[in-house]
Amino acid sequence: MKRKDDTDRLDEMLAQHLHREPAPFDFEHWAHRFPEEAEHLRSGFARPVPNRRTQLIQIGRCLMTSRYTKFASVAAAVLVAASFLFPGRHGIVPESIAWADVQEAMEQVQTIRVTGTRNCFFSQSETPTYRLGLEKLFSFSRGYIDRTFTEDGRLIIELAYDLQTGTVTVLFPTRKLYYRTQVPQTLREETRQVTFREFGESLFVSGDYRMIGPNDVQGIQAVGFEIPDLHSRLKTKLGLGGRLVDFFFSFGPARARMWVNPETRLPLQLEAEGKVNPCLVTGYREMTLREIDDRWEFGVELDNAQFLPAIPEDYQALTLSPVSKAQAAVGAAGAGSLAPVLLMARHSRRRRSKTPVTTP
Amino acid sequence: MTNEEDPILVRRALEADPESFGQLCRQYYHPLVAVADSILLDHHLAEDAAQEALAHACRQLPRLKKPERFGSWVAAICRNVAKDMLRDRRKQRVLADDGETQTPDCRDEGQGEILAEALQQLPQQLREVVFLRFYNEMSYEQMARVLGATPQSIDGRLRRAKKRIGRFMKAKGFEP
Numbered sequence: 001m002k003r004k005d006d007t008d009r010l011d012e013m014l015a016q017h018l019h020r021e022p023a024p025f026d027f028e029h030w031a032h033r034f035p036e037e038a039e040h041l042r043s044g045f046a047r048p049v050p051n052r053r054t055q056l057i058q059i060g061r062c063l064m065t066s067r068y069t070k071f072a073s074v075a076a077a078v079l080v081a082a083s084f085l086f087p088g089r090h091g092i093v094p095e096s097i098a099w100a101d102v103q104e105a106m107e108q109v110q111t112i113r114v115t116g117t118r119n120c121f122f123s124q125s126e127t128p129t130y131r132l133g134l135e136k137l138f139s140f141s142r143g144y145i146d147r148t149f150t151e152d153g154r155l156i157i158e159l160a161y162d163l164q165t166g167t168v169t170v171l172f173p174t175r176k177l178y179y180r181t182q183v184p185q186t187l188r189e190e191t192r193q194v195t196f197r198e199f200g201e202s203l204f205v206s207g208d209y210r211m212i213g214p215n216d217v218q219g220i221q222a223v224g225f226e227i228p229d230l231h232s233r234l235k236t237k238l239g240l241g242g243r244l245v246d247f248f249f250s251f252g253p254a255r256a257r258m259w260v261n262p263e264t265r266l267p268l269q270l271e272a273e274g275k276v277n278p279c280l281v282t283g284y285r286e287m288t289l290r291e292i293d294d295r296w297e298f299g300v301e302l303d304n305a306q307f308l309p310a311i312p313e314d315y316q317a318l319t320l321s322p323v324s325k326a327q328a329a330v331g332a333a334g335a336g337s338l339a340p341v342l343l344m345a346r347h348s349r350r351r352r353s354k355t356p357v358t359t360p
Numbered sequence: 361m362t363n364e365e366d367p368i369l370v371r372r373a374l375e376a377d378p379e380s381f382g383q384l385c386r387q388y389y390h391p392l393v394a395v396a397d398s399i400l401l402d403h404h405l406a407e408d409a410a411q412e413a414l415a416h417a418c419r420q421l422p423r424l425k426k427p428e429r430f431g432s433w434v435a436a437i438c439r440n441v442a443k444d445m446l447r448d449r450r451k452q453r454v455l456a457d458d459g460e461t462q463t464p465d466c467r468d469e470g471q472g473e474i475l476a477e478a479l480q481q482l483p484q485q486l487r488e489v490v491f492l493r494f495y496n497e498m499s500y501e502q503m504a505r506v507l508g509a510t511p512q513s514i515d516g517r518l519r520r521a522k523k524r525i526g527r528f529m530k531a532k533g534f535e536p
Binding site: 006007010011013014015017018019020022023024025027030031033034037038040041042043044045046 | 373374375376377378379381382385386389390393397403407411414415418419421422471472475476479490491493494495496497522525526
């Protein structure tokens with residue numbers, strides 16, 4: 001009896017505590033407050049109702065409405081967490097990659113098209129003296145092309161190396177000039193033997209590079225490989241310190257950083273920065289070069305004719321000054337040194353800084 | 361008005377008859393305010409939440425697959441709207457106890473405070489049943505429409521809720 005009394009008293013207390021006399025619903029007022037919704041009602045939903053932006057919390061609510069999706073989502077979260085804690089070759093997240101993995105992936109590629117930007121600084125200013133666009137085409141079987149454009153898209157220099165004939169062609173469309181030379185037979189054969197793996201091993205000898213990241217590069221958690229002394233490696237390990245190379249494009253201290261997509265293990269972005277000593281392409285001034293190759297396309301179709309471009313009739317052969325001729329002659333065979341640079345460059349944008357850069 | 365009328369009203373609302381939707385709103389507005397109040401513990405905010413929930417429901421009406429469950433569907437929307445409002449309010453560091461709920465007309469202030477505390481410590485599902493029952497003297501049948509549950513299960517929930525409240529009050533030295 002006492003218990004019933006207690007319940008009744010509690011009911012009474014709750015009724016006193018919670019009872020309200022809520023105002024009746026005023027549809028006119030509601031329609032005035034929500035005109036968009038009222039319009040949908042008036043038109044019979046003639047116009048599609050736009051989807052509101054789905055928020056994370058709404059997704060969470062959808063998942064949690066069903067016991068099965070709730071368990072499935074929890075299981076998925078645990079799996080993802082575990083894969084981060086215990087990464088492995090067969091996990092969701094790829095295990096950390098080494099340079100050898102990149103080399104292996106690159107060996108499967110026959111052609112590459114790379115585009116990016118090249119900023120040239122002739123002073124200490126943060127604003128580049130010249131902002132240039134660039135396009136690089138690599139074909140393991142046919143050769144290498146490097147095109148430099150002005151900001152508004154005018155081609156100012158095109159360098160092509162045809163692996164089949166060993167011909168180096170440089171075109172200066174704005175000045176209607178060209179330069180063409182043959183690399184010696186021996187060197188041509190050597191360059192044909194160069195593979196990305198060999199070139200990579202020369203630069204990224206095991207343990208001789210610094211891994212950085214992962215960083216968000218173009219929306220991908222990319223792994224980076226950095227070489228702080230690109231200049232000395234190219235000179236000492238690849239023998240690219242020849243006088244002809246220095247005559248055209250003289251490297252100073254430079255570093256390069258390649259960001260690799262851990263999924264594909266292929267390059268995603270290449271960043272290079274370095275000094276260029278006074279040489280032909282800099283107008284005999286010291287220059288700082290910053291280059292970012294941010295678009296890599298693999299397995300593209302390339303027109304083989306462009307590796308040995310036809311010289312337009314109105315172009316004149318580039319004439320070098322007597323001194324330049326002498327220097328070029330010294331390096332003549334010499335072109336020997338240039339060719340591998342060009343060829344190898346197609347495999348790694350690292351040598352990119354070695355490609356001719358001219359002031360527009 | 362019975363549950364069977366909801367699908368008809370929903371269909372009419374979709375066919376350019378705003379008054380049908382108005383009828384649905386009038387029918388469910390008070391239960392929705394009670395549901396929102398059980399979360400927000402603020403009557404004025406609860407009214408806002410209920411109106412906002414009806415606007416959400418209006419936008420989503422063409423996607424409603426089971427019009428006969430309109431009541432429980434719109435109540436679920438209302439719960440989410442109220443939770444969002446509560447979250448926003450917490451972010452703004454507004455005290456949750458600034459509503460009318462905490463100024464009840466009880467026998468004495470001490471007992472009212474303890475009762476409010478007892479309600480707050482209830483699980484949301486039980487608190488919602490108590491609010492629906494005592495907010496506007498709603499019948500089990502009306503509550504069943506909003507909660508999508510049978511009157512029996514609602515009765516069970518209500519008993520459990522009262523038991524917990526009684527225990528809490530006794531522990532605090534108040535005999536109901």
